[in-house]
Amino acid sequence: xxxxxxxxxxxxxxxxxxxxxxxxxxxxxxxxxxxxxxxxxxxxxxxxxxxxxxxxxxxxxxxxxxxxxxxxxxxxxxxxxxxxxxxxxxxxxxxxxxxxxxxxxxxxxxxxxxxxxxxxxxxxxxxxxxxxxxxxxxxxxxxxxxxxxxxxxxxxxxxxxxxxxxxxxxxxxxxxxxxxxxxxxxxxxxxxxxxxxxxxxxxxxxxxxxxxxxxxxxxxxxxxxxxxxxxxxxxxxxxxxxxxxxxxxxxxxxxxxxxxxxxxxxxxxxxxxxxxxxxxxxxxxxxxxxxxxxxxxxxxxxxxxxxxxxxxxxxxxxxxxxxxxxxxxxxxxxxxxxxxxxxxxxxxxxxxxxxxxxxxxxxxxxxxxxxxxxx
Numbered sequence: 001x002x003x004x005x006x007x008x009x010x011x012x013x014x015x016x017x018x019x020x021x022x023x024x025x026x027x028x029x030x031x032x033x034x035x036x037x038x039x040x041x042x043x044x045x046x047x048x049x050x051x052x053x054x055x056x057x058x059x060x061x062x063x064x065x066x067x068x069x070x071x072x073x074x075x076x077x078x079x080x081x082x083x084x085x086x087x088x089x090x091x092x093x094x095x096x097x098x099x100x101x102x103x104x105x106x107x108x109x110x111x112x113x114x115x116x117x118x119x120x121x122x123x124x125x126x127x128x129x130x131x132x133x134x135x136x137x138x139x140x141x142x143x144x145x146x147x148x149x150x151x152x153x154x155x156x157x158x159x160x161x162x163x164x165x166x167x168x169x170x171x172x173x174x175x176x177x178x179x180x181x182x183x184x185x186x187x188x189x190x191x192x193x194x195x196x197x198x199x200x201x202x203x204x205x206x207x208x209x210x211x212x213x214x215x216x217x218x219x220x221x222x223x224x225x226x227x228x229x230x231x232x233x234x235x236x237x238x239x240x241x242x243x244x245x246x247x248x249x250x251x252x253x254x255x256x257x258x259x260x261x262x263x264x265x266x267x268x269x270x271x272x273x274x275x276x277x278x279x280x281x282x283x284x285x286x287x288x289x290x291x292x293x294x295x296x297x298x299x300x301x302x303x304x305x306x307x308x309x310x311x312x313x314x315x316x317x318x319x320x321x322x323x324x325x326x327x328x329x330x331x332x333x334x335x336x337x338x339x340x341x342x343x344x345x346x347x348x349x350x351x352x353x354x355x356x357x358x359x360x361x362x363x364x365x366x367x368x369x370x371x372x373x374x375x
């Protein structure tokens with residue numbers, strides 16, 4: 001009898017074993033100011049250029065893929081096109097394509113430009129290749145150059161492109177082609193060559209000659225501003241050229257490094273003998289004057305962009321807003337929470353969203369908080 005009682009107690013004791021469950025606090029996910037758009041994958045994340053196509057659509061592009069991002073449908077599916085699927089040469093592969101709201105352009109290789117519609121770039125009538133007519137000079141260097149910074153082939157009025165393609169250091173002459181793209185013929189959003197006007201560029205009188213391989217291009221006020229081998233030029237869409245020499249002010253030396261616009265004021269950052277200066281033009285680049293001397297050298301590292309009438313700049317993962325008050329150029333650094341460690345490649349807006357493109361994806365936030373100062 002005692003044996004049965006012991007067995008019964010044993011069963012009860014083991015059957016009533018205490019079970020302890022450990023409860024751990026789940027950490028709250030950190031929500032950054034800038035949010036990552038998970039729509040893109042792989043090569044799509046390497047964004048070199050953007051343009052707002054309309055009130056809701058942002059175009060994101062590199063040299064191989066162009067994507068269309070709907071600002072009302074982020075983190076979902078998107079449509080896209082392969083820009084260079086059958087003719088990728090690797091020439092300037094990390095140089096951003098130039099984009100306007102109608103057309104785009106980039107050099108496929110040193111002898112060909114690809115010009116395309118941003119609406120249907122792979123359609124039979126949505127793109128074409130352009131090759132220049134070279135001179136017979138035995139001393140000239142031939143081929144489309146890659147820009148030191150920026151996209152390199154600016155677009156004016158959604159149809160004009162200015163592209164240098166030959167330079168002769170011996171005879172001191174460079175050649176450019178002014179391309180007019182025709183978007184009025186054929187099917188909707190088709191593009192074709194309208195005309196090609198060849199323009200000769202020579203160093204300005206009483207200045208240094210062509211001295212290096214440097215090249216970049218900007219467009220402001222429907223005019224092209226280019227620096228080519230230490231010579232600075234303004235070219236309009238009729239082919240008229242104004243030569244400035246190494247820079248527009250004869251009393252100073254050194255070249256142009258960056259350009260930006262605030263309202264009708266055009267600024268340029270110059271460098272000479274370790275001294276950085278800012279010059280300004282109030283007549284669309286016709287005449288220039290000194291705005292400020294001995295400015296912070298870091299200004300020359302910034303990439304400037306005009307968005308909705310405001311001027312912004314970026315460097316690495318930092319964003320700045322610039323404004324002009326009288327004779328003072330002011331700037332404030334903006335909140336970049338969530339962008340740290342990213343390499344920014346562009347700033348844009350579409351619909352209710354402000355966008356920042358990077359080499360590792362697209363980030364967005366509401367436009368109402370875009371200009372929040374960095375804490």
